[in-house]
Amino acid sequence: MIQKYFPLDKNYILEQAQLDQEERLIVYLIDFAKKFYLDQFNPLGLEDDTVKQIKAHNTEYTDRLVEFYRNLAGVYRYKHGNNQLEFLFDGKDHYDKYTVDWVATYEEWLVDFCLRPNFLKAVLELTVFYPEGRKAELAESRMKAFIHQHFELKIYKYKGIVKMKIA
Incomplete structure (x- = not known):
């Protein structure tokens, strides 16, 4: 299992569902970001070196986005993950x-x-x-900062998720 992000992070069914979708959803993120960039910032479809590189990129599973995905999954459990199982009347199980x-x-x-x-x-x-190297670390830091700014939550390695206090 992954890191516990907060004291009541015990919805193991939700956590397993998120882990099982990890690879597929990271690849989806990459493909979505490439398509979004091309649609928003190159609506005329002009071919420059950047666009050629984006189009030529073969999306494969990347370990550089695993930490972001797991942090995002932890934020989702923090905001939506109730530990109590609800009654489902449609015949599906909780995992689905x-x-x-x-x-x-x-x-x-x-x-x-x-x-x-x-x-x-x-x-x-x-x-x-x-x-490689320093630039990758900066991009990974920007991903963490994005979660911090967007959700107003800080994620620490050992303390987990802490809600930010706005002064």
Whole structure:
């Protein structure tokens, strides 16, 4: 299992559903970011070096976005993950319901995230342009800062999620 992000992070069914979708949803994030960039910042379809590199990029699973995905999954559990199982009258089990709900929220969040240029730039830097060394660390830091700013939550390695106090 992954890190416990807050004391009541015990919805193990939701956590497993998120882990099982990890690879597929990270690849979805990369593909979505590339398409979004091309649609928003190159509506005429002009071919320059950047556009050629984005189009030529073969999306594969990338470990550079795993931490971001897991932090985002932790934020979702923090905001939506109730430990009590609800009654489901449609015949589905909780795993299926959590999977559908998580994927829908994740895809919804990506639309909002990609409207922010810093997020889009960081995703493309970590995947398509794949910098080595210092630049990669800066892009990963921007991803953490994005979660901090967007959700007003700070994620610490050992303390987990802490709600930010606005003065």
